[in-house]
Amino acid sequence: MKFLITTAVAYVVYLLLTIGSGTVFLWSNAELIIGAVFAVVVGALLKNRFIGKDLRMLNPVRWFTFLVYLFPLFFAMAKANVDVAYRVITGRINPAIVKINPNLKTDLSLTILANSITLTPGTLSVDVDEKTNELYVHWINVDPEVLKDMPRDYHPICHNFPDWARRIAG
């Protein structure tokens, strides 16, 4: 099972890289054969490294959720980019490093959340506490309301991205 999945992923990536090389659909015969050979080799070597103990990411619903998640992510990126462009021009910044606790359990969901936080400008994930799964986020224009109470509210920083990350990989 692990071998089949790894081989299939490797073969798809190889085919994407060599698209447009021939006339069998879009590939040449040589590329199709050599790609299959390399995919089998890669699958045999890396099957335990590519897929861990946890098989929950095989669920197609999670992949579909991830694709849907790209739209609010892109929207947040666009909005925040205009905000940072404004701060670059005017120079009005108010930076801080705040600790948030998104209540995520798995490593993959935390990775998705940290990358999303970094991609939306104005916030940059600096460090993670691996024991409690808390993120330290550098925030370029801190909201004074958030600084008042100590378990910080994460909604001004990353909206409802933790819920999305939990749905995708939780």
Next chain:
Amino acid sequence: MAALNIVTYIFIGIGLFFNLIGVVGLHRFPDMYTKLHAATKCTTFGSIFLIMAVIMQAAGIWAQGGTSQSVMCVHAVLVLVALLVTNATGAHAIARAAHRSGEKPARAVVDDLGGKEND
């Protein structure tokens, strides 16, 4: 094709604007972390639009029967995915390394990480 060209020019314009903002921010901001904001995030967003312009041109030629352009189109999509993953991870790694080597955020209001032991 004319409409496609106009959309491509608009995308290139947006992309260059955000890349320019990134360069200006790199010179204006006071410290390491804020410079990282400008240098990595604005350029990521600008590069997304530049790559989308490439994808649209290549897909336009592909749709008219030039299969040799399919490689350009798919490779641009792969570049976009790689850029999104590595740019965020790289910015995170640089920021973490800077904080561990004692770089303090300038003009910071609060620093939750400051009192934490570096283990």
